[in-house]
Amino acid sequence: MKKALVTGGAGFIGFNLSRRLLDEGYQVIAVDNFITSSTQNINILNTYHGFTFINHDINNPFTAELEKACRDVETIYHLACPTGVPNLGPLAEEMLLTSSVGTRNVLELARFTGASFLFTSSSEVYGNPGVFPQAEAYEGNVSPVGIRSPYEEGKRFAEALIAMYVRKYGVDAKIVRVFNTYGIGMSLDDTRVIPRFLRLLKDRKPIEVHGSGKQTRTFCFADDLVDGLIIAERTGERGEVYNLGSDREITILSLAEMIQSVSNIKSEIVFTSGVSYDHDRRLPLLDKIKQLGWSEKTALESGLLKTIHYIAL
Numbered sequence: 001m002k003k004a005l006v007t008g009g010a011g012f013i014g015f016n017l018s019r020r021l022l023d024e025g026y027q028v029i030a031v032d033n034f035i036t037s038s039t040q041n042i043n044i045l046n047t048y049h050g051f052t053f054i055n056h057d058i059n060n061p062f063t064a065e066l067e068k069a070c071r072d073v074e075t076i077y078h079l080a081c082p083t084g085v086p087n088l089g090p091l092a093e094e095m096l097l098t099s100s101v102g103t104r105n106v107l108e109l110a111r112f113t114g115a116s117f118l119f120t121s122s123s124e125v126y127g128n129p130g131v132f133p134q135a136e137a138y139e140g141n142v143s144p145v146g147i148r149s150p151y152e153e154g155k156r157f158a159e160a161l162i163a164m165y166v167r168k169y170g171v172d173a174k175i176v177r178v179f180n181t182y183g184i185g186m187s188l189d190d191t192r193v194i195p196r197f198l199r200l201l202k203d204r205k206p207i208e209v210h211g212s213g214k215q216t217r218t219f220c221f222a223d224d225l226v227d228g229l230i231i232a233e234r235t236g237e238r239g240e241v242y243n244l245g246s247d248r249e250i251t252i253l254s255l256a257e258m259i260q261s262v263s264n265i266k267s268e269i270v271f272t273s274g275v276s277y278d279h280d281r282r283l284p285l286l287d288k289i290k291q292l293g294w295s296e297k298t299a300l301e302s303g304l305l306k307t308i309h310y311i312a313l
């Protein structure tokens with residue numbers, strides 16, 4: 001039986017990825033310390049044959065239990081990282097340490113087991129982009145000391161560390177820069193825009209749109225994202241970087257209206273002051289991942305409908 005390690009396996013994407021690998025017949029070891037998740041997804045994954053959960057902070061040295069369980073892993077999906085814009089302050093240190101010390105610990109495991117390694121980086125490495133769409137070769141516009149830097153620079157450092165492990169130690173690593181993703185397995189306590197809107201709807205409260213609502217985003221359904229992670233891991237080239245997400249832009253106001261219409265719950269839309277360090281727009285160039293055979297399959301309306309059914313709004 002093939003064996004994979006998923007760091008951050010209790011989180012939103014880790015849950016969807018673990019489920020897919022288990023469905024394919026993999027043995028999956030998920031590692032997480034629940035810093036931005038809960039036991040909810042693990043309780044579901046625990047019902048699968050072949051699933052093992054180890055509660056561990058990857059910033060700490062690996063325990064004997066973890067090393068033993070991971071001795072024969074073939075693939076490592078390294079997703080662990082604290083997420084969420086409101087966490088940029090309170091979890092700044094954890095973001096920086098997980099991207100650096102934690103990522104090094106996981107890379108060392110890949111080096112010694114010979115496992116292939118896939119890292120979920122982020123569109124945030126482009127910072128506040130001056131170029132649209134963003135190709136992988138775009139070097140970004142990031143302040144090393146700005147409020148967003150613990151996440152943005154953390155991901156950039158992790159990418160640099162991985163590139164070094166590829167060159168110096170020959171680790172078979174790929175980097176995927178994930179753009180906004182949504183879907184089943186997101187906690188309604190998650191502060192990202194889609195779960196935040198769904199939470200407000202569930203509580204029958206007005207939907208709060210930050211700023212004018214004219215800022216745009218793209219949203220990729222988790223199933224499609226998982227397809228892309230697996231394709232990049234299995235057919236991508238060692239040391240390469242791939243953007244992954246949706247390239248269909250929507251304004252945040254239109255998103256709020258679409259969520260109202262799909263959920264069939266009418267509630268007021270109110271405008272609140274946004275955070276000053278929010279970005280106006282983000283748009284991936286997806287040619288590289290499409291050349292590996294990936295395509296986005298799920299329209300936003302149908303992905304939202306599936307998400308809404310799952311959380312029983």
Ligand SMILES: NC(=O)c1ccc[n+]([C@@H]2O[C@H](COP(=O)([O-])OP(=O)(O)OC[C@H]3O[C@@H](n4cnc5c(N)ncnc54)[C@H](O)[C@@H]3O)[C@@H](O)[C@H]2O)c1
Nearest residue numbers: 008011012013032033034035036037058080081082180181
């Ligand atoms: N969801 C998105 O839209 C999006 C966009 C860009 C990048 N990403 C990246 O994808 C990955 C998964 O994101 P997600 O949306 O599932 O977020 P998430 O917060 O739901 O999952 C991340 C998981 O990592 C765990 N974690 C954090 N630090 C850890 C540590 N030191 N040790 C062990 N576990 C730790 C958290 O507890 C959480 O369960 C992250 O690396 C994130 O940066 C996600």
